Amino acid sequence: MPKIRSLLARLLPGQDCILCGAGPSASRLCMPCERSLPAPADLPGDVIAAYAYAFPVDRLVQRFKFGGDLAVGRWLGERLAECVAGEPRPDLLLAPPLAAARLRERGFNQALQLASCVGRAIGVPVDREPLARVRETSSQAGLGRAARRQNLRGAFRCARDLRGMRVALVDDVFTTGATAEAIGEVLREAGASDVRTWVVARTPDPSGD
Ligand SMILES: [Zn+2]
Structure with a gap:
Protein backbone atom coordinates (compact mmCIF):
# COMPACT_ATOMS: atom_id res chain seq x y z
CA MET A 1 0.00 0.00 0.00
CA LEU A 37 15.17 26.27 6.61
CA PRO A 38 18.46 27.73 7.82
CA ALA A 39 19.80 30.93 6.31
CA PRO A 40 22.53 30.83 3.66
CA ALA A 41 25.94 30.29 5.20
CA ASP A 42 28.34 33.18 5.23
CA LEU A 43 31.49 32.26 3.37
CA PRO A 44 34.50 34.04 1.95
CA GLY A 45 34.64 35.15 -1.70
CA ASP A 46 34.54 32.30 -4.14
CA VAL A 47 32.46 29.83 -2.11
CA ILE A 48 28.68 29.87 -2.09
CA ALA A 49 26.57 27.74 0.23
CA ALA A 50 22.81 27.70 -0.18
CA TYR A 51 22.30 26.87 3.49
CA ALA A 52 24.02 26.42 6.77
CA TYR A 53 24.31 22.70 7.54
CA ALA A 54 21.54 22.74 10.13
CA PHE A 55 18.08 21.26 10.57
CA PRO A 56 16.27 20.46 8.34
CA VAL A 57 18.85 20.74 5.57
CA ASP A 58 21.18 18.32 7.37
CA ARG A 59 18.41 15.68 7.35
CA LEU A 60 17.69 16.26 3.69
CA VAL A 61 21.35 15.99 2.71
CA GLN A 62 21.65 12.76 4.70
CA ARG A 63 18.51 11.32 3.19
CA PHE A 64 19.84 12.08 -0.28
CA LYS A 65 23.40 10.96 0.32
CA PHE A 66 23.00 7.95 2.59
CA GLY A 67 19.36 7.04 1.89
CA GLY A 68 19.67 7.35 -1.88
CA ASP A 69 16.61 9.60 -2.13
CA LEU A 70 17.29 11.17 -5.51
CA ALA A 71 14.13 13.29 -5.44
CA VAL A 72 15.48 15.05 -2.36
CA GLY A 73 18.77 15.46 -4.21
CA ARG A 74 16.99 17.15 -7.10
CA TRP A 75 15.24 19.50 -4.71
CA LEU A 76 18.56 20.41 -3.07
CA GLY A 77 20.13 20.91 -6.49
CA GLU A 78 17.31 23.19 -7.57
CA ARG A 79 17.74 25.28 -4.42
CA LEU A 80 21.45 25.58 -5.04
CA ALA A 81 20.72 26.60 -8.65
CA GLU A 82 18.40 29.38 -7.42
CA CYS A 83 21.12 30.50 -5.05
CA VAL A 84 23.78 30.84 -7.76
CA ALA A 85 21.46 32.19 -10.47
CA GLY A 86 22.85 35.72 -10.06
CA GLU A 87 26.49 34.64 -10.15
CA PRO A 88 28.80 35.04 -13.14
CA ARG A 89 28.12 31.98 -15.27
CA PRO A 90 30.98 29.48 -15.44
CA ASP A 91 31.87 27.56 -18.60
CA LEU A 92 31.78 24.20 -16.91
CA LEU A 93 30.55 22.46 -13.77
CA LEU A 94 32.51 19.70 -12.10
CA ALA A 95 32.02 17.54 -9.04
CA PRO A 96 34.59 15.99 -6.71
CA PRO A 97 35.01 12.32 -7.59
CA LEU A 98 34.09 9.76 -4.95
CA ALA A 99 36.52 7.11 -3.86
CA ALA A 100 35.86 3.91 -5.86
CA ALA A 101 34.78 1.93 -2.81
CA ARG A 102 32.43 4.69 -1.70
CA LEU A 103 30.90 4.90 -5.18
CA ARG A 104 30.31 1.12 -5.24
CA GLU A 105 28.69 1.23 -1.85
CA ARG A 106 26.50 4.31 -2.52
CA GLY A 107 25.75 3.62 -6.17
CA PHE A 108 25.91 7.29 -7.16
CA ASN A 109 28.06 10.35 -6.68
CA GLN A 110 25.86 12.81 -4.81
CA ALA A 111 27.96 15.81 -5.90
CA LEU A 112 27.62 14.83 -9.55
CA GLN A 113 23.85 14.49 -9.17
CA LEU A 114 23.74 18.00 -7.73
CA ALA A 115 26.00 19.35 -10.47
CA SER A 116 23.73 17.84 -13.16
CA CYS A 117 20.71 19.44 -11.56
CA VAL A 118 22.37 22.86 -11.25
CA GLY A 119 23.75 22.59 -14.78
CA ARG A 120 20.31 21.89 -16.25
CA ALA A 121 18.80 24.78 -14.33
CA ILE A 122 21.36 27.42 -15.32
CA GLY A 123 22.31 26.04 -18.73
CA VAL A 124 25.94 25.16 -18.03
CA PRO A 125 27.42 21.82 -19.12
CA VAL A 126 28.67 19.30 -16.59
CA ASP A 127 31.77 17.28 -17.34
CA ARG A 128 31.41 13.95 -15.59
CA GLU A 129 34.86 12.64 -16.38
CA PRO A 130 37.81 14.98 -16.02
CA LEU A 131 38.52 14.60 -12.33
CA ALA A 132 39.78 11.37 -10.87
CA ARG A 133 41.06 10.21 -7.56
CA VAL A 134 44.53 8.91 -8.21
CA ARG A 135 44.95 7.75 -4.68
CA GLU A 136 42.43 6.43 -2.20
CA THR A 137 42.33 8.62 0.86
CA SER A 138 41.26 7.70 4.33
CA SER A 139 37.98 9.15 5.54
CA GLN A 140 38.11 12.87 6.22
CA ALA A 141 35.62 12.66 9.06
CA GLY A 142 37.10 13.72 12.38
CA LEU A 143 40.23 15.21 10.83
CA GLY A 144 41.16 18.84 11.34
CA ARG A 145 42.00 21.18 8.51
CA ALA A 146 45.75 20.56 8.39
CA ALA A 147 45.31 16.78 8.54
CA ARG A 148 42.70 16.95 5.79
CA ARG A 149 45.02 18.90 3.54
CA GLN A 150 47.79 16.40 4.14
CA ASN A 151 45.38 13.51 3.53
CA LEU A 152 44.34 14.97 0.17
CA ARG A 153 47.74 15.93 -1.17
CA GLY A 154 48.14 14.44 -4.63
CA ALA A 155 44.78 12.68 -4.35
CA PHE A 156 43.23 14.20 -7.49
CA ARG A 157 44.15 14.66 -11.10
CA CYS A 158 42.43 16.40 -13.98
CA ALA A 159 42.43 14.72 -17.39
CA ARG A 160 41.08 17.70 -19.33
CA ASP A 161 42.73 20.83 -20.65
CA LEU A 162 40.82 23.63 -18.94
CA ARG A 163 42.84 26.51 -20.34
CA GLY A 164 40.95 29.77 -19.97
CA MET A 165 37.83 28.09 -18.58
CA ARG A 166 35.81 29.33 -15.65
CA VAL A 167 34.86 26.35 -13.57
CA ALA A 168 32.47 25.82 -10.68
CA LEU A 169 32.95 22.85 -8.42
CA VAL A 170 29.62 21.60 -7.04
CA ASP A 171 29.46 19.64 -3.81
CA ASP A 172 26.95 18.71 -1.14
CA VAL A 173 28.70 19.77 2.04
CA PHE A 174 31.55 22.18 2.66
CA THR A 175 33.40 21.54 5.88
CA THR A 176 36.95 22.83 6.10
CA GLY A 177 37.24 23.40 2.37
CA ALA A 178 40.21 21.04 2.14
CA THR A 179 38.64 19.03 -0.71
CA ALA A 180 37.68 22.13 -2.65
CA GLU A 181 41.14 23.56 -2.12
CA ALA A 182 42.95 20.41 -3.26
CA ILE A 183 40.75 20.14 -6.36
CA GLY A 184 40.99 23.87 -7.04
CA GLU A 185 44.78 23.55 -7.22
CA VAL A 186 44.51 20.70 -9.72
CA LEU A 187 41.98 22.65 -11.84
CA ARG A 188 44.22 25.72 -11.95
CA GLU A 189 47.15 23.53 -12.93
CA ALA A 190 44.95 22.23 -15.78
CA GLY A 191 44.53 25.86 -16.89
CA ALA A 192 41.23 26.94 -15.32
CA SER A 193 41.20 30.73 -15.11
CA ASP A 194 38.60 30.89 -12.37
CA VAL A 195 37.43 28.29 -9.86
CA ARG A 196 34.31 28.74 -7.73
CA THR A 197 32.84 26.36 -5.21
CA TRP A 198 29.08 25.97 -4.94
CA VAL A 199 27.72 23.81 -2.16
CA VAL A 200 24.33 22.98 -0.72
CA ALA A 201 25.41 23.36 2.87
CA ARG A 202 28.24 24.59 5.02
CA THR A 203 28.98 22.84 8.31
CA PRO A 204 29.82 24.93 11.33
CA ASP A 205 32.41 22.37 12.49
CA PRO A 206 34.56 19.72 10.81
CA SER A 207 32.32 16.71 11.29
CA GLY A 208 31.63 15.61 7.74
CA ASP A 209 32.91 16.06 4.21
ZN1 LIG B 1 6.94 19.59 6.12
Whole structure:
Protein backbone atom coordinates (compact mmCIF):
# COMPACT_ATOMS: atom_id res chain seq x y z
CA MET A 1 0.00 0.00 0.00
CA PRO A 2 2.65 2.60 0.79
CA LYS A 3 4.04 1.96 -2.69
CA ILE A 4 0.66 2.60 -4.31
CA ARG A 5 0.23 5.70 -2.20
CA SER A 6 3.57 7.12 -3.24
CA LEU A 7 2.84 6.26 -6.86
CA LEU A 8 -0.49 8.08 -6.66
CA ALA A 9 1.18 11.03 -5.00
CA ARG A 10 3.54 11.23 -7.94
CA LEU A 11 0.72 11.20 -10.46
CA LEU A 12 -1.54 13.67 -8.67
CA PRO A 13 -0.79 17.39 -8.64
CA GLY A 14 1.12 18.47 -5.57
CA GLN A 15 3.09 16.17 -3.34
CA ASP A 16 3.76 15.41 0.27
CA CYS A 17 6.43 17.42 2.05
CA ILE A 18 9.76 15.68 1.52
CA LEU A 19 10.73 16.43 5.08
CA CYS A 20 7.73 15.80 7.35
CA GLY A 21 5.31 14.04 5.00
CA ALA A 22 2.56 16.63 5.40
CA GLY A 23 0.78 17.66 2.28
CA PRO A 24 0.21 17.50 -0.55
CA SER A 25 1.16 20.99 -1.65
CA ALA A 26 2.53 22.60 -4.78
CA SER A 27 6.09 22.82 -3.49
CA ARG A 28 8.31 20.07 -2.15
CA LEU A 29 8.36 21.41 1.41
CA CYS A 30 5.29 22.37 3.43
CA MET A 31 5.18 25.96 4.72
CA PRO A 32 6.33 25.17 8.30
CA CYS A 33 9.30 23.15 6.99
CA GLU A 34 10.06 25.85 4.43
CA ARG A 35 10.12 28.44 7.20
CA SER A 36 12.45 26.28 9.30
CA LEU A 37 15.17 26.27 6.61
CA PRO A 38 18.46 27.73 7.82
CA ALA A 39 19.80 30.93 6.31
CA PRO A 40 22.53 30.83 3.66
CA ALA A 41 25.94 30.29 5.20
CA ASP A 42 28.34 33.18 5.23
CA LEU A 43 31.49 32.26 3.37
CA PRO A 44 34.50 34.04 1.95
CA GLY A 45 34.64 35.15 -1.70
CA ASP A 46 34.54 32.30 -4.14
CA VAL A 47 32.46 29.83 -2.11
CA ILE A 48 28.68 29.87 -2.09
CA ALA A 49 26.57 27.74 0.23
CA ALA A 50 22.81 27.70 -0.18
CA TYR A 51 22.30 26.87 3.49
CA ALA A 52 24.02 26.42 6.77
CA TYR A 53 24.31 22.70 7.54
CA ALA A 54 21.54 22.74 10.13
CA PHE A 55 18.08 21.26 10.57
CA PRO A 56 16.27 20.46 8.34
CA VAL A 57 18.85 20.74 5.57
CA ASP A 58 21.18 18.32 7.37
CA ARG A 59 18.41 15.68 7.35
CA LEU A 60 17.69 16.26 3.69
CA VAL A 61 21.35 15.99 2.71
CA GLN A 62 21.65 12.76 4.70
CA ARG A 63 18.51 11.32 3.19
CA PHE A 64 19.84 12.08 -0.28
CA LYS A 65 23.40 10.96 0.32
CA PHE A 66 23.00 7.95 2.59
CA GLY A 67 19.36 7.04 1.89
CA GLY A 68 19.67 7.35 -1.88
CA ASP A 69 16.61 9.60 -2.13
CA LEU A 70 17.29 11.17 -5.51
CA ALA A 71 14.13 13.29 -5.44
CA VAL A 72 15.48 15.05 -2.36
CA GLY A 73 18.77 15.46 -4.21
CA ARG A 74 16.99 17.15 -7.10
CA TRP A 75 15.24 19.50 -4.71
CA LEU A 76 18.56 20.41 -3.07
CA GLY A 77 20.13 20.91 -6.49
CA GLU A 78 17.31 23.19 -7.57
CA ARG A 79 17.74 25.28 -4.42
CA LEU A 80 21.45 25.58 -5.04
CA ALA A 81 20.72 26.60 -8.65
CA GLU A 82 18.40 29.38 -7.42
CA CYS A 83 21.12 30.50 -5.05
CA VAL A 84 23.78 30.84 -7.76
CA ALA A 85 21.46 32.19 -10.47
CA GLY A 86 22.85 35.72 -10.06
CA GLU A 87 26.49 34.64 -10.15
CA PRO A 88 28.80 35.04 -13.14
CA ARG A 89 28.12 31.98 -15.27
CA PRO A 90 30.98 29.48 -15.44
CA ASP A 91 31.87 27.56 -18.60
CA LEU A 92 31.78 24.20 -16.91
CA LEU A 93 30.55 22.46 -13.77
CA LEU A 94 32.51 19.70 -12.10
CA ALA A 95 32.02 17.54 -9.04
CA PRO A 96 34.59 15.99 -6.71
CA PRO A 97 35.01 12.32 -7.59
CA LEU A 98 34.09 9.76 -4.95
CA ALA A 99 36.52 7.11 -3.86
CA ALA A 100 35.86 3.91 -5.86
CA ALA A 101 34.78 1.93 -2.81
CA ARG A 102 32.43 4.69 -1.70
CA LEU A 103 30.90 4.90 -5.18
CA ARG A 104 30.31 1.12 -5.24
CA GLU A 105 28.69 1.23 -1.85
CA ARG A 106 26.50 4.31 -2.52
CA GLY A 107 25.75 3.62 -6.17
CA PHE A 108 25.91 7.29 -7.16
CA ASN A 109 28.06 10.35 -6.68
CA GLN A 110 25.86 12.81 -4.81
CA ALA A 111 27.96 15.81 -5.90
CA LEU A 112 27.62 14.83 -9.55
CA GLN A 113 23.85 14.49 -9.17
CA LEU A 114 23.74 18.00 -7.73
CA ALA A 115 26.00 19.35 -10.47
CA SER A 116 23.73 17.84 -13.16
CA CYS A 117 20.71 19.44 -11.56
CA VAL A 118 22.37 22.86 -11.25
CA GLY A 119 23.75 22.59 -14.78
CA ARG A 120 20.31 21.89 -16.25
CA ALA A 121 18.80 24.78 -14.33
CA ILE A 122 21.36 27.42 -15.32
CA GLY A 123 22.31 26.04 -18.73
CA VAL A 124 25.94 25.16 -18.03
CA PRO A 125 27.42 21.82 -19.12
CA VAL A 126 28.67 19.30 -16.59
CA ASP A 127 31.77 17.28 -17.34
CA ARG A 128 31.41 13.95 -15.59
CA GLU A 129 34.86 12.64 -16.38
CA PRO A 130 37.81 14.98 -16.02
CA LEU A 131 38.52 14.60 -12.33
CA ALA A 132 39.78 11.37 -10.87
CA ARG A 133 41.06 10.21 -7.56
CA VAL A 134 44.53 8.91 -8.21
CA ARG A 135 44.95 7.75 -4.68
CA GLU A 136 42.43 6.43 -2.20
CA THR A 137 42.33 8.62 0.86
CA SER A 138 41.26 7.70 4.33
CA SER A 139 37.98 9.15 5.54
CA GLN A 140 38.11 12.87 6.22
CA ALA A 141 35.62 12.66 9.06
CA GLY A 142 37.10 13.72 12.38
CA LEU A 143 40.23 15.21 10.83
CA GLY A 144 41.16 18.84 11.34
CA ARG A 145 42.00 21.18 8.51
CA ALA A 146 45.75 20.56 8.39
CA ALA A 147 45.31 16.78 8.54
CA ARG A 148 42.70 16.95 5.79
CA ARG A 149 45.02 18.90 3.54
CA GLN A 150 47.79 16.40 4.14
CA ASN A 151 45.38 13.51 3.53
CA LEU A 152 44.34 14.97 0.17
CA ARG A 153 47.74 15.93 -1.17
CA GLY A 154 48.14 14.44 -4.63
CA ALA A 155 44.78 12.68 -4.35
CA PHE A 156 43.23 14.20 -7.49
CA ARG A 157 44.15 14.66 -11.10
CA CYS A 158 42.43 16.40 -13.98
CA ALA A 159 42.43 14.72 -17.39
CA ARG A 160 41.08 17.70 -19.33
CA ASP A 161 42.73 20.83 -20.65
CA LEU A 162 40.82 23.63 -18.94
CA ARG A 163 42.84 26.51 -20.34
CA GLY A 164 40.95 29.77 -19.97
CA MET A 165 37.83 28.09 -18.58
CA ARG A 166 35.81 29.33 -15.65
CA VAL A 167 34.86 26.35 -13.57
CA ALA A 168 32.47 25.82 -10.68
CA LEU A 169 32.95 22.85 -8.42
CA VAL A 170 29.62 21.60 -7.04
CA ASP A 171 29.46 19.64 -3.81
CA ASP A 172 26.95 18.71 -1.14
CA VAL A 173 28.70 19.77 2.04
CA PHE A 174 31.55 22.18 2.66
CA THR A 175 33.40 21.54 5.88
CA THR A 176 36.95 22.83 6.10
CA GLY A 177 37.24 23.40 2.37
CA ALA A 178 40.21 21.04 2.14
CA THR A 179 38.64 19.03 -0.71
CA ALA A 180 37.68 22.13 -2.65
CA GLU A 181 41.14 23.56 -2.12
CA ALA A 182 42.95 20.41 -3.26
CA ILE A 183 40.75 20.14 -6.36
CA GLY A 184 40.99 23.87 -7.04
CA GLU A 185 44.78 23.55 -7.22
CA VAL A 186 44.51 20.70 -9.72
CA LEU A 187 41.98 22.65 -11.84
CA ARG A 188 44.22 25.72 -11.95
CA GLU A 189 47.15 23.53 -12.93
CA ALA A 190 44.95 22.23 -15.78
CA GLY A 191 44.53 25.86 -16.89
CA ALA A 192 41.23 26.94 -15.32
CA SER A 193 41.20 30.73 -15.11
CA ASP A 194 38.60 30.89 -12.37
CA VAL A 195 37.43 28.29 -9.86
CA ARG A 196 34.31 28.74 -7.73
CA THR A 197 32.84 26.36 -5.21
CA TRP A 198 29.08 25.97 -4.94
CA VAL A 199 27.72 23.81 -2.16
CA VAL A 200 24.33 22.98 -0.72
CA ALA A 201 25.41 23.36 2.87
CA ARG A 202 28.24 24.59 5.02
CA THR A 203 28.98 22.84 8.31
CA PRO A 204 29.82 24.93 11.33
CA ASP A 205 32.41 22.37 12.49
CA PRO A 206 34.56 19.72 10.81
CA SER A 207 32.32 16.71 11.29
CA GLY A 208 31.63 15.61 7.74
CA ASP A 209 32.91 16.06 4.21
ZN1 LIG B 1 6.94 19.59 6.12
